[in-house]
Amino acid sequence: MRTKFPTIRRNEKRKTQPSQNITNNKKDDLSMGNSEYDIIVVGAGCAGPAAAKKAAELGLKVLLLEKSQKPGEKNVSGTCLNMAALVDPDLQYLMKGPIEREITEMHTYMITPERTTMMRETPSEGLILLSVRRDEYDAWHTEEAKKAGAEVKLSTTVMDIIEENGTITGVVTDSGEKYFGKVIIDAAGVNSIIGRKAGLIPKRKGDKMILYTILNVWLGEEVVNERFGNSIYYFLGPNTQHKTWPWIFPKKDVVTIGTGGYMDDDLFKGDIKSVNDYMQNLIDLPIIKEKLEGGKVEAWGLHLEFDEEVEKRTKDRLILTGEAGGFVIPFLGEGMPEALFTGIYAAEAAAKAIEANDFSAEFLEEHFMSRINENVFMQSFRYIADLNKKSIMSMPDQEIAAMMQNVVIGGGFISNAIHTSWMKGAEEDDMGLVQDAKDFYDLIQPYRQVGSESVEIYKKMRAEK
Numbered sequence: 001m002r003t004k005f006p007t008i009r010r011n012e013k014r015k016t017q018p019s020q021n022i023t024n025n026k027k028d029d030l031s032m033g034n035s036e037y038d039i040i041v042v043g044a045g046c047a048g049p050a051a052a053k054k055a056a057e058l059g060l061k062v063l064l065l066e067k068s069q070k071p072g073e074k075n076v077s078g079t080c081l082n083m084a085a086l087v088d089p090d091l092q093y094l095m096k097g098p099i100e101r102e103i104t105e106m107h108t109y110m111i112t113p114e115r116t117t118m119m120r121e122t123p124s125e126g127l128i129l130l131s132v133r134r135d136e137y138d139a140w141h142t143e144e145a146k147k148a149g150a151e152v153k154l155s156t157t158v159m160d161i162i163e164e165n166g167t168i169t170g171v172v173t174d175s176g177e178k179y180f181g182k183v184i185i186d187a188a189g190v191n192s193i194i195g196r197k198a199g200l201i202p203k204r205k206g207d208k209m210i211l212y213t214i215l216n217v218w219l220g221e222e223v224v225n226e227r228f229g230n231s232i233y234y235f236l237g238p239n240t241q242h243k244t245w246p247w248i249f250p251k252k253d254v255v256t257i258g259t260g261g262y263m264d265d266d267l268f269k270g271d272i273k274s275v276n277d278y279m280q281n282l283i284d285l286p287i288i289k290e291k292l293e294g295g296k297v298e299a300w301g302l303h304l305e306f307d308e309e310v311e312k313r314t315k316d317r318l319i320l321t322g323e324a325g326g327f328v329i330p331f332l333g334e335g336m337p338e339a340l341f342t343g344i345y346a347a348e349a350a351a352k353a354i355e356a357n358d359f360s361a362e363f364l365e366e367h368f369m370s371r372i373n374e375n376v377f378m379q380s381f382r383y384i385a386d387l388n389k390k391s392i393m394s395m396p397d398q399e400i401a402a403m404m405q406n407v408v409i410g411g412g413f414i415s416n417a418i419h420t421s422w423m424k425g426a427e428e429d430d431m432g433l434v435q436d437a438k439d440f441y442d443l444i445q446p447y448r449q450v451g452s453e454s455v456e457i458y459k460k461m462r463a464e465k
């Protein structure tokens with residue numbers, strides 16, 4: 001089936017500006033009990049604080065619940081924020097957060113028993129990614145939501161939903177507290193229980209899940225500067241991954257190393273008995289051993305990621321955001337922008353529902369999805385992921401390394417997606433495929449120009465910090 005791209009221009013004036021008189025709901029607030037809110041947001045990772053901040057800015061009474069003592073404290077995942085997303089006016093404020101390292105380069109190593117090939121990509125200008133530590137970043141973001149007016153309760157785990165006549169009206173926490181909301185925003189990530197209890201998140205199959213193992217290695221700032229600089233690193237070596245792309249992302253004084261695989265029947269085979277064996281093979285590669293010499297393991301973690309959007313992200317009075325809603329592209333190592341965008345869009349949709357006094361799944365879905373469908377970043381990354389995932393899943397691991405080599409030589413996933421469709425169309429005399437490639441090329445044009453613009457915006461935001 002052919003992909004239909006929406007016709008969007010970046011910076012296009014929004015059709016769905018939140019109404020100003022939403023603040024009139026303050027009147028209702030006076031009659032609200034202590035445990036009653038306009039919006040309850042569950043989870044203070046990426047999507048949650050973004051949703052809570054936006055909702056509070058729109059004048060709503062918001063409660064943000066997070067199970068950790070400090071937001072992000074348990075999250076040692078990759079965590080590079082994509083600048084192509086951050087230049088969106090909705091996300092620019094995130095450049096003011098605690099940034100560990102400004103990433104301007106990418107190195108990819110292809111390692112076979114015979115030779116090691118290294119490719120270095122350096123855009124002529126601009127930042128590619130911002131490297132962050134989640135234990136610092138999520139905590140900062142939660143503070144921002146608080147400053148905007150959201151009430152935040154940490155060390156509070158949501159255990160259950162409250163339903164009245166089949167509609168979700170609130171949540172129950174581990175201490176037995178009950179909180180009621182006009183709209184519940186589920187931002188509890190991959191292990192969300194709300195989406196499950198509400199029947200929106202199905203049981204997942206192995207090839208829809210990736211199990212990652214992650215190490216944080218402390219080396220000290222000087223050593224990280226010297227050995228890693230401002231680059232991220234990808235490594236394609238034998239028995240180091242299963243249909244994924246092992247990486248090292250440098251932070252200020254630590255580096256994060258990640259690998260793993262799709263949980264299909266071939267995840268464990270031969271000498272590979274657990275994903276930690278992939279990690280061991282990775283860090284035993286001489287090139288990595290050298291880079292990590294003298295380092296101390298600061299944290300180790302296993303992370304599960306679902307690689308599948310859920311069919312429906314709304315129910316009456318409920319919206320699923322971020323990973324809870326399947327808005328993540330694990331194969332491209334990407335999910336934070338999707339979570340941040342969907343958090344904000346969920347808050348806007350909820351505000352509209354409150355204004356219209358219509359809390360139906362249809363109303364929420366329409367206002368939530370319309371913003372997602374007009375987001376060029378989300379649409380184009382989804383397209384690239386779908387296209388590449390199909391070929392990845394059908395290849396053995398050795399061939400994936402070769403394919404990645406072509407992707408890197410060919411100018412990255414975006415160029416590769418255009419090139420593949422274009423060439424296939426030419427070969428098969430199918431002008432439809434060529435047109436697809438052309439449509440996609442046109443769609444992403446604004447993002448090909450973010451280089452110098454992104455630096456200007458970044459400098460401005462850092463100065464305002």
Ligand SMILES: Cc1cc2nc3c(=O)[nH]c(=O)nc-3n(C[C@H](O)[C@H](O)[C@H](O)COP(=O)(O)OP(=O)(O)OC[C@H]3O[C@@H](n4cnc5c(N)ncnc54)[C@H](O)[C@@H]3O)c2cc1C
Nearest residue numbers: 043045046047067078079080158189303322323335336339
């Ligand atoms: C190994 C790895 C590397 C990655 N690297 C990158 C990368 O470099 N760039 C990128 O863009 N994306 C990356 N991702 C994806 C990214 O981390 C996620 O997509 C993103 O964090 C999703 O945000 P979220 O807000 O939906 O969920 P999360 O960030 O997981 O936040 C969920 C929050 O909800 C809380 N919570 C959960 N259950 C409850 C409950 N019952 N009650 C209260 N609170 C609860 C959790 O404690 C957590 O704070 C990576 C993922 C992995 C696994």
